Amino acid sequence: MYYSQAYWKGSDIALKAFSLAAEKIPNLRLIAFGMEEPSPELPLPPNSEYVKPEDPEAMAKAIEFICGLPNPDWQGMSEAAYAKAIVYTWDDATERFEGALKAAMSKSTQKDGATAKLKPRIQVQW
Structure with missing residues (x-):
């Protein structure tokens, strides 16, 4: 799982979903990675591990764990x-990306107290 403290990335929802699923699947394990380590405000649940993306040894350990799963577990995960x-489409990706940009602009506007005037550097035609 990609871990991020940015609320619009949805890590809090994913971590809550994992915790709920782990109540019914005791041996469920989560391997998280991201550009920032887990914080006390958004901790990883029990039976979780954080892997630094720039740490090839830790990533190898995570790969070994997944590859070592029994076939039914691996097949289910796959x-x-x-x-x-x-279930995702390019339209979904576009809508999410535009939503993230709008949220970032809104936060920037709230922080700066003014609306940023953006002028495109290049003209894109589809």
Whole structure:
């Protein structure tokens, strides 16, 4: 799981979902990575591990864990990932990206007290 403290990334929701699922699946394990380490305000739940993306040894350990799963567990994880991935479209990605940009602009406006005037550097035509 990609870990981020930015609220719009949804790590808090993913961590809560993991915790709820772990109540019913005792051996469930989470491996998180990201550009920032977990904070006390958004801690990782029990049975979780944080892997620094610039740490190849830690990443290798995570890969070894996944590769060492029994076939039914690995197949279930693989099928869940595939099912999640195929529901997304370019339209979804565009809407989420635009939403993130609008949220960032709104925060910037609130922080600065003024609306930023943005002028595109290049003209893109589709």
